[in-house]
Amino acid sequence: MRGSAYRREMRDSDYRREMRGSASMREMRGSAYRREMRGSAYRKEMHGSAYMREMRGSAYRRDVRGSAYMREMRGSAYMREMRGSAYRREMRGSVYMREMRGSDYMREMRGSDYMREMRGSTYM
Structure with missing residues (x-):
């Protein structure tokens, strides 16, 4: 498939x-919705919620990590x-990846507790 027409x-x-x-993409990126x-109360609530704290240190997470x-x-x-597949190599240099890398979404993810936890976990 890789070299196909x-x-x-x-x-x-x-x-x-x-x-x-497209206008749709530009609109979404800078939209009022995003x-x-x-900054919504919902997000702030989730971050500090008992639910999140519970999940983070839960037995389930520990179980999966060392499973x-x-x-x-x-x-x-x-x-x-x-890891070495052509698909991965192609994705890495693609426009999609370059766009993602510089996006607000990635910047937000990078500094989040989620990423810090993932990075140090066995999964990564």
Whole structure:
């Protein structure tokens, strides 16, 4: 599939170019909705809520983190294959990834408790 005409066609297609510069995308990115969500009482409530604190230190999380399933996945042929796969290499340099990297979403994620926890966990 990788070198096929179909994939090449999709990559330079009018459809992709149209999507990228579309009004809908621009509108969503800077929309009032996003800004509203970010500073909303709902978000603040979730962050400091008992529910979140409970989840973070829950037995379930600890269970999954050290589970045999996770250890198995990490060393599996499937994971090794994915890591070096053409798909991953292609994604890394893609417009989608470049856009994501600089976006507000990523900046917010990077500094969040969620990311800090993920980074230090066995999962990562």
